[in-house]
Amino acid sequence: xxxxxxxxxxxxxxxxxxxxxxxxxxxxxxxxxxxxxxxxxxxxxxxxxxxxxxxxxxxxxxxxxxxxxxxxxxxxxxxxxxxxxxxxxxxxxxxxxxxxxxxxxxxxxxxxxxxxxxxxxxxxxxxxxxxxxxxxxxxxxxxxxxxxxxxxxxxxxxxxxxxxxxxxxxxxxxxxxxxxxxxxxxxxxxxxxxxxxxxxxxxxxxxxxxxxxxxxxxxxxxxxxxxxxxxxxxxxxxxxxxxxxxxxxxxxxxxxxxxxxxxxxxxxxxxxxxxxxxxxxxxxxxxxxxxxxxxxxxxxxxxxxxxxxxxxxxxxxxxxxxxxxxxxxxxxxxxxxxxxxxxx
Amino acid sequence: xxxxxxxxxxxxxxxxxxxxxxxxxxxxxxxxxxxxxxxxxxxxxxxxxxxxxxxxxxxxxxxxxxxxxxxxxxxxxxxxxxxxxxxxxxxxxxxxxxxxxxxxxxxxxxxxxxxxxxxxxxxxxxxxxxxxxxxxxxxxxxxxxxxxxxxxxxxxxxxxxxxxxxxxxxxxxxxxxxxxxxxxxxxxxxxxxxxxxxxxxxxxxxxxxxxxxxxxxxxxxxxxxxxxxxxxxxxxxxxxxxxxxxxxxxxxxxxxxxxxxxxxxxxxxxxxxxxxxxxxxxxxxxxxxxxxxxxxxxxxxxxxxxxxxxxxxxxxxxxxx
Numbered sequence: 228x229x230x231x232x233x234x235x236x237x238x239x240x241x242x243x244x245x246x247x248x249x250x251x252x253x254x255x256x257x258x259x260x261x262x263x264x265x266x267x268x269x270x271x272x273x274x275x276x277x278x279x280x281x282x283x284x285x286x287x288x289x290x291x292x293x294x295x296x297x298x299x300x301x302x303x304x305x306x307x308x309x310x311x312x313x314x315x316x317x318x319x320x321x322x323x324x325x326x327x328x329x330x331x332x333x334x335x336x337x338x339x340x341x342x343x344x345x346x347x348x349x350x351x352x353x354x355x356x357x358x359x360x361x362x363x364x365x366x367x368x369x370x371x372x373x374x375x376x377x378x379x380x381x382x383x384x385x386x387x388x389x390x391x392x393x394x395x396x397x398x399x400x401x402x403x404x405x406x407x408x409x410x411x412x413x414x415x416x417x418x419x420x421x422x423x424x425x426x427x428x429x430x431x432x433x434x435x436x437x438x439x440x441x442x443x444x445x446x447x448x449x450x451x452x453x454x455x456x457x458x459x460x461x462x463x464x465x466x467x468x469x470x471x472x473x474x475x476x477x478x479x480x481x482x483x484x485x486x487x488x489x490x491x492x493x494x495x496x497x498x499x500x501x502x503x504x505x506x507x508x509x510x511x512x513x514x515x516x517x518x519x520x521x522x523x524x525x526x527x528x529x530x531x532x533x534x535x536x537x538x539x540x541x542x543x544x545x546x547x548x549x550x551x552x553x554x555x556x557x558x559x560x561x562x563x564x565x566x567x568x569x570x571x
Numbered sequence: 572x573x574x575x576x577x578x579x580x581x582x583x584x585x586x587x588x589x590x591x592x593x594x595x596x597x598x599x600x601x602x603x604x605x606x607x608x609x610x611x612x613x614x615x616x617x618x619x620x621x622x623x624x625x626x627x628x629x630x631x632x633x634x635x636x637x638x639x640x641x642x643x644x645x646x647x648x649x650x651x652x653x654x655x656x657x658x659x660x661x662x663x664x665x666x667x668x669x670x671x672x673x674x675x676x677x678x679x680x681x682x683x684x685x686x687x688x689x690x691x692x693x694x695x696x697x698x699x700x701x702x703x704x705x706x707x708x709x710x711x712x713x714x715x716x717x718x719x720x721x722x723x724x725x726x727x728x729x730x731x732x733x734x735x736x737x738x739x740x741x742x743x744x745x746x747x748x749x750x751x752x753x754x755x756x757x758x759x760x761x762x763x764x765x766x767x768x769x770x771x772x773x774x775x776x777x778x779x780x781x782x783x784x785x786x787x788x789x790x791x792x793x794x795x796x797x798x799x800x801x802x803x804x805x806x807x808x809x810x811x812x813x814x815x816x817x818x819x820x821x822x823x824x825x826x827x828x829x830x831x832x833x834x835x836x837x838x839x840x841x842x843x844x845x846x847x848x849x850x851x852x853x854x855x856x857x858x859x860x861x862x863x864x865x866x867x868x869x870x871x872x873x874x875x876x877x878x879x880x881x882x883x884x885x886x887x888x889x890x891x892x
Contacts, residue, residue, distance in 0.1 A: 251653050267653035288620075289653040307622075307650055328623050330650060348625070370627060370643060388629055388642060411629045411642050429642070429681070430631060451682060 239521075239535040243565040246274055252556035254293035256302050257547035261316060262554045263302045264543070264562055265290035271304060271314050274554075274562065283318050286310060292334040297341045297356065297380075305331025311345050311352075313359075323354060324361050333371055337380020342396050344383060346371030351385055353396050363399035367392055372413040377421035384424040386412035391426055391436070406436050408443065416456035416465070423483055427453035431469060437483060444485055446476060451499050455544070457512070459505045464490070464526070466503040466512050473500050473514045473524065493524040493531050502544035502555070509550065515541030519557050535563045574689040575652075576766050577661045579674050581715045582696030583705050584667030587725045591696055591757040591764070592616060592664055598761060605651050605658040607644070609666045620658055622647050626666060628673045631680065637823045637847040638680070639673040645681050652687045660766065661688060668711050671695075671718035672826065672846060679849040692767045695719035695749075696757065699738045700729045706741065716742055717794040717826045717871050719749040721764055728755045747796040748829075748869045794826065797877045799868045803888040804835040810887040814843065814850065817883065822848030824875065830868035833858070835889050843868075 239245065250268035257263075262274045269286035271293075286306030293304045301315035303323065311324040311331055326347045333346030341356025349370050355362040369388035376383055376396065383396035388411045393404040411429035418424075425435040425444075431452055435444035453469035464475045465484075472494035476484040493500075493514045502515035510526040519537030521544070524530070539557030546553050553565040582588045596604060596618050605620045624643045631638040644663070651661065665674060671693055678690040695715045698705075705712035716722060722742060727735055735753070742751065750767075752759045810832065818825060825847060832841040843852035858864055866888075870880060 251655055253653055267655055288657075289650065291650055291653065307654075330622075330647075332646065332650065370625065370646070388627065409630075429629070429640075429645070 237533050237535050239563050239565055242569040246562040248272055248560040250560055251558050252543045253290050255543035255545050255554045255556055256295050260552055265293040265304055273316055283314055285312050285314055285320055291330055291332045294334045294336045297336040297338045303334055303343055305334045305345055323359055333374045335374045335376050337376045340380030340397055342380050344374055344396055346374050373415035375415045375417040377417045378419035382421045384415050384417050386415040386426040408434050414454050419462045455502045457503045457505045460507055468500045468503050471496055473503050493522050501541045504544045504546055507546055507548055507550045513544055513553055515544040515555055521555050534565055537561055574687055575661055576691035577688050578691050578765055579693045580664045581671050583712045586696040586698040587757045588664055588696050594757055603658045605661045607647055607663045640677045640680050641673045644677045645684055648684050648688050670711055670714050675846045676849055679851050692720040693718050694721045694764050696723045696725050699724050699726050699735055702738055713794050716745045719746055722749045722751045724753045725757055727753045745794045746871055794873055795875055797870045797875045797880050799881055799884045801866045801888040805832045805866045805887050806889045807834050813883050813887055818845055818848050818850055825870055825872040827871045832866040833864040
């Protein structure tokens with residue numbers, strides 16, 4: 228019998244691998260060339276190079292949020308069991324907080340400041356460097372929709388219904404700046420230089436504030452909610468999900484994207500871009516779609532390379548720091564890993 | 572991917588929502604439920620998966636004041652779906668003072684919720700002893716009845732037959748198309764309450780034809796139902812603009828609408844449903860060979876003008892030239 232024809236030229240078949248898990252991935256984070264995948268069954272799966280995997284049960288329900296630990300030792304996870312846990316690659320699990328009958332839906336951390344911040348209902352909980360119990364907390368008017376830290380890890384943006392709140396997350400008595408704008412504000416991101424806070428709106432589109440002037444910006448035209456943001460390594464571009472193409476806003480110059488058209492990359496009609504991730508060292512964007520396709524798109528010439536066809540809504544996508552590994556995963560629990568060294 | 576059915580339990584304070592919820596959870600052993608309760612809700616619900624909701628009602632930024640959604644439900648349903656295989660259906664218990672519109676509208680407005688979950692039925696528990704007084708002083712009590720797909724007239728053992736008849740008539744005047752059950756301690760076969768597919772609208776063809784003949788106009792502000800039907804096929808090029816204009820102009824007064832329509836030359840039934848100004852329609856299934864191709868619509872709301880609605884609907888029907 229003849230060999231089955233290769234369905235496509237997807238790079239993963241030549242330079243990568245798949246790992247099939249039996250739960251939905253809710254976060255994929257790298258530590259060197261080891262990936263940590265947080266799952267809907269409450270466990271964390273460590274995937275080493277050469278696809279050896281280890282499973283660590285952490286939460287009773289689903290892991291709803293995760294970020295890298297600021298000390299670069301493992302990851303921090305938040306679950307629908309109300310717990311925040313530090314999970315080390317050796318399998319150790321340390322509980323950092325427990326919020327009874329609450330969901331921990333948002334987590335961010337900064338290696339620069341050592342801060343870990345969680346969004347738990349209408350509260351923002353902060354752990355200062357090295358703390359294994361909450362250091363301080365802030366209440367906001369409505370449930371936290373998203374959290375973002377600037378490059379120094381001090382300025383904290385909190386998105387919620389009716390706008391956003393700016394704080395200094397390392398300061399327990401921080402003053403606040405209220406950023407009011409109608410609507411329900413969800414995922415958010417702050418430019419590494421702290422000049423811009425952008426939020427995704429329930430009714431699609433982005434709202435932005437230029438700081439410290441607090442000038443409002445609106446970016447509309449998206450087909451769906453934006454859930455994924457990625458800044459390029461120089462802070463010049465912000466890539467966003469939520470349309471049939473990746474939408475990249477220019478942030479060079481005094482006024483950022485105001486009055487400028489976005490760059491649109493890697494359009495695939497009839498699908499939605501669900502995840503975006505800039506390569507940490509190149510002008511290249513990884514894009515994941517609602518139909519499971521993964522591509523690499525080069526900014527210079529908009530050339531697009533097919534990486535994978537997963538057949539399931541892409542929920543996670545990310546590069547390791549060196550830019551030598553790309554990891555992704557779909558709702559069906561299949562994880563893909565592309566080894567860029569192998570391509571070279 | 573099939574969607575997870577969602578049952579919404581409403582009812583004024585003390586009507587028996589928690590009794591019904593516990594009955595469902597204890598009796599229906601074959602199914603696993605995720606239960607969403609409000610954070611001030613009664614305790615003593617025995618289920619593995621209970622989520623506290625905080626009933627955050629958000630206005631949509633499109634400027635329409637009746638377009639409100641439950642922001643917390645969007646988040647919770649999305650979060651629950653990450654568990655996969657953890658449950659078969661979702662039950663949402665609202666507070667006694669809740670307006671059902673934001674809950675229902677959440678299932679129209681948010682694409683991600685629509686992709687994963689579908690509103691199966693709104694079940695309203697009515698305390699027959701107190702409902703007439705509540706209808707006098709509470710806007711919400713009336714809306715809860717108006718929005719219902721299934722109504723439990725509960726605590727019938729605590730009222731006289733004459734009082735019960737008064738309740739029946741009043742409830743029927745508000746919402747003539749919901750399926751009604753008379754219960755004590757919410758004892759009702761669960762298949763009458765759960766996974767009814769009430770929003771699939773099949774039942775619309777079973778509507779009692781005469782409920783509008785009762786001329787119940789003692790309450791100026793009262794919610795009423797208007798039922799329409801047409802034997803001739805409905806022309807979509809007339810019907811769609813008519814319905815859009817109607818809901819744009821009178822959406823604040825129209826609490827719910829449902830329709831099953833026969834379009835000329837189409838083999839499939841077209842179903843439409845709406846809450847206030849939000850509309851959703853699609854081809855549902857082929858007409859059965861023995862099924863009469865009759866188009867029907869039901870409107871439930873305030874200040875409805877049956878004559879104008881009927882004239883508007885009739886004008887959409889195709890007539891032989």
